Structure formats: C-alpha cells, structure tokens
Amino acid sequence: MPIIITAFERSPDGGKGLARDTRVRWALEEVGQPYEVRLVSFRAMKEPAHMGLHPFGQIPTYEEGDLALFETGGIVFHLAERYAGLLPADANARARAITWMFAAVNTVEPAILELVTVRFLEGDKPWSKERLPLVADRIRDRLGQLSARLGDADWLDGAFSAGDLMMASVILRLRASGILDEFPNLAAxxxxxxxxxxxKRAFAAQLAINAGNPPAG
Known part of the structure; x- marks a missing residue:
C-alpha cells in the first residue's frame, strides 16, 4: 500500500519548509520511501474525515495500509524504526538518537513556539513588548546549552540520525529571528x-505545492 501524508493546501509559510509535513517528507526521503500527498484546506482539517486521522485537526497525518498516525515525532520515529537510514545499529547509539528526538520536541521547540506566539498572535497585546525579550533569552539559554554540547562536531551523536532531523527541523525556525546567527556552530x-x-528534495516538493497554491493574504 502506498504511503500517504497530508499537507497544507496553502501553507502559512508559503513553502519555506517550516510546516511540519516537511519533517515527514525529509524522513521519507532519507529512508528512500515513495509517498503521496493529500492536500487539505484549513476548513477540511476540522471536518470529521480529517479529525478521524488527527484528533487535534492538524497536519501532517500518515497512512500506510491500515496504519494511521499523527504527530511528526511519532511518524518520524515509526519511519526510523521500520526503514534503515535514520537510526544507528548499535543499541546504545540508537537510544541516544531517540533521546535527541524527544529533546527536540520537548525541550527545545516549546520556547521557539512561544516566540512565534508572542510575535504573531500576541503582538498587539500590551504585554508583548515586555515579554518578547524574556522569551528570546529562554531560547538563547537552550541554544547555548545545545551549542556547547554540539561543539565542533557535524552531528549530535556521531552520524546523522533522526535526532538530528528533528532538532534541525525545530531550530531552523529561528533563522528569521536572527537568534540562530548568535551561535555559529548551530548555524553551520x-x-x-x-x-x-x-x-533538498523534501523542501522542493513542499515549495512546488505552495508555488501553485500561494498562501491567502
């Protein structure tokens, strides 16, 4: 059965690779598995058919035969376990790679998403200007810790793994903020x-869809 994922019909970022389907596309490309994409509108995401796949009405979802998954971390973990290419063979190295996956979404991403909330959803609130520097400093604390751990290594723990895929997907969201530039080894x-x-293949695929379906507004 073909692998089918869902993606925004019109991505809010216009195809810059920030939508979470990019993470799943990237993982599929790394493990060499073909896939199909079903595009959904914001309205369709809240309708029963999609809510049956994703109880929170978001993207992406993943379907393969009678298996249906949601949440990018869970989907990428499934792909990494089922197909070679994203997890090391050594048991201890494998466990560390999985730990980095959790660190990306549980420890690093929340502060980054908070920055997005302050800037774009709460920008008109009276407390926004005071809160923004506090959120940015929390991000700097996390990036400082991550930068120290990475050092001059290419990847977080030996060879590239699903841990790197998830971590890179999370912190690349900071490029526009300028914060990432403060940590040259993380920018590299x-x-x-x-x-x-x-x-590159995953990014190009998402960009091509959005080039034909530019975001509204």
Whole structure:
C-alpha cells in the first residue's frame, strides 16, 4: 500500500519548509520511501474525515495500509524504526538518537513556539513588548546549552540520525529571528542539514505545492 501524508493546501509559510509535513517528507526521503500527498484546506482539517486521522485537526497525518498516525515525532520515529537510514545499529547509539528526538520536541521547540506566539498572535497585546525579550533569552539559554554540547562536531551523536532531523527541523525556525546567527556552530549545523540531498528534495516538493497554491493574504 502506498504511503500517504497530508499537507497544507496553502501553507502559512508559503513553502519555506517550516510546516511540519516537511519533517515527514525529509524522513521519507532519507529512508528512500515513495509517498503521496493529500492536500487539505484549513476548513477540511476540522471536518470529521480529517479529525478521524488527527484528533487535534492538524497536519501532517500518515497512512500506510491500515496504519494511521499523527504527530511528526511519532511518524518520524515509526519511519526510523521500520526503514534503515535514520537510526544507528548499535543499541546504545540508537537510544541516544531517540533521546535527541524527544529533546527536540520537548525541550527545545516549546520556547521557539512561544516566540512565534508572542510575535504573531500576541503582538498587539500590551504585554508583548515586555515579554518578547524574556522569551528570546529562554531560547538563547537552550541554544547555548545545545551549542556547547554540539561543539565542533557535524552531528549530535556521531552520524546523522533522526535526532538530528528533528532538532534541525525545530531550530531552523529561528533563522528569521536572527537568534540562530548568535551561535555559529548551530548555524553551520542547520546549513549542513539543509545541504543533505534528502532535505533538498523534501523542501522542493513542499515549495512546488505552495508555488501553485500561494498562501491567502
């Protein structure tokens, strides 16, 4: 049965690779698995057919035969376990790679998403200007810790893994903020990630859809 994922019919970022389907596309490209994409509108995401796949009415979803999954971390983990290419063979290295996957979405991403909330959803609130520097400093604290751990290595733990895929997907969202530039080794880490052929194919596929369906507004 073909693998089918869902993606925004019109991505809010216009195809810059920030929508979460990019993570799943990237993982599929890394493990060499073909897939199909079903585009959904914002309205369709809240309708029963899609809510049956994703109880929170978001994207992406993943279907393969009678298996249906949601949440990018869970989908990428499934792909990494089922297909070779994203997890090391050594048991201890494998466990560390999985730990980095969780660190990306549980420890690093929440502060980054908070920055998005302050800037775009709460920008007109009276407390926004005071809150923004506090949120940015929390991000700097996390990036400082991550930067120290990465050091001058290419990847977080030996060879590229699903841990790097998830971590890079999370922190590349900071490029527009300028915060990432304060950590040269992390900026280089993102550049290496985006230079991977699998990432380039995933990015191009998402961009092509959005080029034909520009975001509203």
């Amino acid at each position: 880490y993102i550049a290496r990630s985006e230079a991977r052929p699998a990432y």
